Amino acid sequence: MTTNADEPGTRPRRRTPAGAAVLREDVTEAIRGAVFEELASVGYARMSIEGIARRAGVGKTAVYRRWRSKLHLVLDVVSAVAVMGLPTPDTGSLEGDLRLLYEVTSRALRHPVASQIIPDLQAEAARNPEIAEAMQKALRDGQEGVASSILSAAERRGEIRSGVDRELALDLISGPLYWRSVVIRTPKLPKGYLTSLTRATTEALRAL
Template sequence: MTTNADADAVADEPQPRPRRRAPAGAAVLREDVTEAIRAAVFEELAAVGYARMSIEGIARRAGVGKTAVYRRWRSKLHLVLDIVSALAVQGLPAPETGSLEGDLRLLYEVTSRALRHPVASQIIPDLQAEAARNPEIAEALQKTVREGQDGVASKILAAAV
C-alpha cells in the first residue's frame, strides 16, 4: 500500500517526457529542404526584389514544390520576416572580448562586414523601399530587427556589468 508521502515523492521525481509524434499522415519537415528554401529566398530577393519575388520562383530555385514552401511559411511576407529575423538575431553574435569597448568594436566590425556583403547590399535597400511603400512590412521589419538588436545589446551590457 502506498502512502501519500510515497505518492508525493513519485510525483516530484522527473517523469520521462512522452515522445511527441506527428499525427498520422503528417509531413515531416526536412531540414535540408528548409535550408534550400532559405538560400533560394536570398537568391530570389537579390535577383528580382521583394515586389516581384514569388513563392513559385523560390520553389523553383530551391528545387521543391510550392507546397514545401507553404508548409513552412504561410506567405511571402512571413518567409522574408523569418529570414530577416534569423539574420538579425542569430547573425549577430554577442561578443565576449572581456571589455565593453572590445565587445562593441567587434560587434560593429561583424555588422559592418555583414552589411557590405554583396547579397545583403542588394536585398537591404530593396526591403527598405518596400517598407516605405507598405506599413505592414515596415512595422514587421522594424520589430524583427529591434528584437534582434535588443537581445544582443542586453547580452553585451549584462557581460559588462
C-alpha cells in the same frame, strides 16, 4: 508480457497521424536560402513562389506546405535573422568591445546579399507594417541587445557613468555605421574608419 496503453500509469506512444506530411528540414533550409537569393536577384515586388521553388529545386507545393504566402515566407526568414543575433563582445574594455562589434556588423551589413536585400525590404517596409516590424527586429533589436550588454559591462568597469541615457547611447553606437553602410551605401569604408569611429564613440559615451 505486454503493456496496455490504457492502464493507469502507462504513457501511450505518440503516433504520426495517418496521412500527415513530415516536413524535411533540409528542404525547409533550401527554401530559406532560395528566398535570400531571390530577394537579392529580383527584389520583393518581383519575387514569386514559383521563382523561390525553382531556385530551391522543389515544387511549389513544398513551399505552400510551410508558408501560406510570399509575405509570410519573407517575414519568417527576416525574423529568423533577428533570432540569430550578433555575438556579444567581451574584450575587457569599452573601446575593444565597440571595435569588435563594428567589425562584425560591418561585415554583415556589407555582405553582397545583405547590401541588396536590406534597402529593398526597407522600401517595402514603408508600405507594409508587417515587413516594417520584422525589419525593425532584424536590424535594430538584435543590435540593441548587444549594445546594451556592452554598455552594462562598461558601467560595471567604471568606464562610463551609471545611468547614462540608454536611448542616446544606443543611437551613438549604432547610427553612424548603419548610415554609412545601409542609407548612403558607401562602396568602401575609408581606411581607418572603424578605428576612428570606435575612438569617437568611446569618447562620446564617456561624456554622456
